[in-house]
Amino acid sequence: MRIHIQTPADDTEFGFTPAQFATAAAAAGEPPYSLSFGHTPEDFAAVADQVELLIGSTPLLKPLRFGALAAATSLRLIFVNAAGVDGLSPFGWLPDGVTLLNNRGTHANKAGDFIVMAALMLSTGMPGMLAAQRDARWQPAFSPPLATRRVTILGTGDLGSAGARALGKLGVQVTGVRRSAAPHPDFAAVHDTAALDALLPETGILVLACPLTPDSAGVLSRARIALLPQGAGVVNIGRGRLADQDALCDALESGHLGGAVLDVFDPEPLPAEHRIWRTRNLIATPHISCDDPASYNPRSLAILFANLRAWRAGAALPNRVDTARGY
16 A cells, blocks of 8 residues: 655654654554655645555645645545544545545543543632732632532543543543433433533533534534533633633633633634633643643554554444544
8 A cells, every 4th residue: 555644844743753654553563555755735746646545634634635636546545643624624625435534542541631630620710729829819719529510521522531431530420412312331421412501500510522513613602601500610622613712701701600721722823812811710721632742643553554454354444534524
């Protein structure tokens, strides 16, 4: 198989290297591959007519969608080194006969850590105490244990279920919300999205961990923020456009929400003048919740090779993106 990898020229943390690929291929017992690396659309164009599998991150694949892929007549698979593929939608550019894969499964361990950290910070009122520290104010804030808070996670995929498992170890009863109400082993209860409005008034901490699709964009609207009880907290590790950011800031400034921990924003990076930087009781982290440079690429390649084994066997591909759903 002829594989081409588009990798950033200056990213020493998440850019693929020949050594990483060789190590992962040997560990997976993969056969030899004809391999090339490139950084620019011109690099891909030079080998496009030979490539059967194209690998790259969303920013590097985006410029290839129109024009460059037309010459890739042997292309069969595209592997996106990311779980969310919203940056490549809509998917009308995907050539006929080409399957799109993502790296779903790469992020779970760190996502669980981050969700627990964020939930504990919100449960203890840490955003407010950090603000008091900056103002040199001695302002004790007492809180009940996290296990007494009802946590609702929107999204029961790898990120959401990792958070539910980690919270469950602390005795937290976690409710999941997804497209169907089918039971999930990591959640105490699961409801479909139609039940969200009824769940919000009983939710102490709401976690957004679902993919961004046309259906989920703006799911946490101003009206739904108002349904959350006084002092509730919000965590977002999905995508910035899942929430009405201005409505979140307004609810924090008014004191309706007790705090928020946001790792994703619209746009990214946040401009220096954006109000999120200065909103009270809000902790902003720069899209780092789920990525571990030491394991990210090796884990992604292990997932890729598992899919290639399934592809060679004519079996279902575990990481195939359903372009109709957007994930």
